[in-house]
């Protein structure tokens with residue numbers, strides 16, 4: 001039997017496996033061949049034997065494979081001892097669209113019979129970052145090759161034939177064959193190493209617990225490790241290339257603490273005997289939660305004190321915590337299908353904050369949450385091209401598409417809201433109940449709702465979690481709550497919030513709740529000033545109630561003047577915006593200016609974010625929005641500045657190519673003057689959050705041309721050029737200094753940066769340099785940079801698409817990047833199209849500043865003439881909607897921004 005040519009079928013709708021056969025366990029042996037000949041020809045050999053239980057009589061065996069060459073004559077099907085003789089194989093075919101291998105039998109299998117299928121095969125070992133793939137790095141002028149895996153969501157089938165769906169859990173017996181000078185790693189510990197002769201060694205791994213295919217992992221490499229043992233006796237190792245093994249210590253320390261913290265929080269022990277983390281030089285995502293063998297991009301795991309910044313450090317802590325959270329959410333309990341991906345990613349994205357907060361309480365992670373997750377996804381989720389959290393998906397392209405801000409950040413935000421309305425302890429016990437009830441099995445979101453409801457009932461709180469949460473997960477977008485003051489009463493009502501209320505609904509999703517939500521509402525005021533509300537303070541705004549009236553003289557101020565205000569959604573626990581009558585907005589603004597400390601840090605960020613977003617949607621005047629940032633002269637906290645920076649950055653992007661830009665620059669320069677003079681550029685000994693705020697303020701100061709900033713940046717960079725082995729720049733200021741020096745410098749500065757990029761021994765440093773190289777103002781330099789992006793020997797494939805984003809952020813590079821993007825589309829799509837987040841970021845990035853009808857036309861034309869957008873389809877829809885919204889923003893606001901700049905004496909015609 002030879003490999004048949006693929007059958008062609010019409011466009012795939014149903015990609016799900018038939019349920020007739022269930023894989024009980026797998027025996028898998030894999031041998032990467034990466035020792036001789038050109039790397040382009042590397043391959044791996046595999047052997048897979050699957051024991052199958054017949055649940056429904058069937059005449060065929062259908063399983064997933066992709067890009068595997070089945071060795072002729074090796075395919076075998078048979079009955080296990082105790083099951084009557086099996087029918088034999090007639091032939092097999094490959095269904096390319098579904099990535100199915102269908103083996104036809106000449107008879108029917110009996111229910112409950114046990115069978116096996118086995119085969120040998122080979123596959124390509126390429127640098128494509130998916131399935132079992134090739135990674136490499138330079139060591140003493142030699143290229144060292146590594147074989148690593150990335151299976152989520154649908155690439156286990158590229159390494160072994162399997163039932164590649166998340167709900168199908170099996171035991172895995174894995175054997176990895178390697179040369180004796182290398183090491184191998186997998187989910188479980190090695191139980192035996194066998195000499196296979198000719199320097200080959202076979203490492204045999206302990207059987208895994210029941211788990212899905214996408215969490216299987218293995219690596220063959222020459223790495224070293226550091227290790228610790230957790231309180232509950234789990235061996236924890238942190239692996240990297242030998243040269244950077246010292247950089248694993250921080251991640252290891254966080255990992256050890258957070259693993260035990262989660263065991264206690266969920267009240268469930270980590271079920272595997274060991275946990276490995278490994279930093280792989282080429283990696284598609286940031287990290288991957290394979291059970292017991294978590295794989296990372298180097299920047300997400302390695303940390304070098306004195307070289308890496310506090311930002312890099314937090315990234316490591318967050319990623320480590322996120323992937324450890326998945327060991328319970330995802331690995332122990334797995335979504336039944338990818339449509340509930342948010343159960344994985346939303347949970348891990350919330351719980352990651354708890355883990356980091358446990359290790360670093362002074363980082364105020366739960367304040368940062370509001371800008372990094374909640375306010376971040378609010379923009380995206382105000383588009384009609386958004387999607388519900390729970391979303392039907394079938395084809396691998398569609399599955400890849402939903403690894404997006406909705407699954408992650410909206411998922412996390414509504415979980416945080418749920419913790420608020422259930423109360424912290426109820427929430428924790430309910431989660432634990434859910435995890436215990438579905439351990440080693442799969443779950444649907446209703447399983448979570450029922451565990452939480454049970455817990456709430458047990459505690460006499462009686463919240464129907466499904467009724468509430470369905471309104472947040474089954475329909476897209478979110479509400480804006482209108483709070484109107486009438487004497488000593490407030491009236492409260494809800495309405496769907498859309499960036500552009502006139503955008504045409506493509507009709508892809510409908511809502512069975514009429515775009516109304518179950519909203520846990522709370523508020524405070526100038527006379528109460530209590531931002532620490534709990535579940536006891538909640539009033540529910542129901543989908544069917546038109547408005548609520550609150551008549552509470554102990555909270556609501558007696559009169560409505562510019563000294564007294566009410567504020568809805570303290571701490572922004574709820575996933576909604578709040579709008580007010582103008583008088584109340586002005587009173588809030590007045591409070592910010594008089595004494596902003598009277599309003600909680602989170603709600604200062606909320607006021608800025610809500611006012612600006614409501615203004616974009618035409619629900620408050622742009623003037624109100626502009627006034628919310630006037631108090632920033634006195635603001636020294638990171639979170640409100642981060643919120644303001646996002647909004648001002650938007651205005652900056654919209655204005656860059658208009659005649660108003662000079663005046664806007666002058667405004668920004670004036671805005672950061674005072675904070676910059678207080679905060680300055682000496683970051684020595686700064687705390688984590690001081691370092692954060694200094695990075696924001698100095699970034700703005702240099703960008704808008706405050707001379708003490710740019711002078712200092714240029715001085716520091718020159719000093720570095722003079723003594724390349726001795727970088728004098730504080731890690732917290734590096735981004736600002738590098739970007740400024742490259743912006744004002746020429747090719748010498750740029751080439752120096754590129755050289756440092758190539759030779760840096762700390763991955764975070766390379767990443768920072770790469771982004772700074774987009775700051776050049778020389779079109780030819782930017783153009784050369786774009787071309788290098790697609791040369792894998794110059795820039796790793798994992799980083800390539802980011803280069804286009806970096807160049808797009810620069811107003812001089814924006815057009816170049818857009819042209820380059822269109823010209824290189826086929827290469828990007830075919831060679832880089834599955835680099836996960838990078839692809840969505842890319843499409844969003846190159847179109848970010850589009851705000852003219854002409855740009856819209858270009859974008860539309862590109863989309864129309866390139867129907868095969870793969871997993872980028874949704875990102876293009878969003879780009880079109882955003883461009884439309886930007887055009888409207890320009891029409892509606894250019895005049896008012898001009899007036900306002902004029903009023904400040906900054907703009908003259």
Ligand code: BES
Pocket residue numbers: 152153285286287288289318319322323326345348349403836837
């Ligand atoms: N499960 C994902 C990795 C992943 C992403 C697999 C996309 C397949 C497609 C992992 O848990 C993850 O979310 N990683 C994040 C880091 C996290 C801290 C948000 C990442 O890769 O950036």
Ligand code: ZN
Pocket residue numbers: 322326344345348
């Ligand atoms: Zn994740």
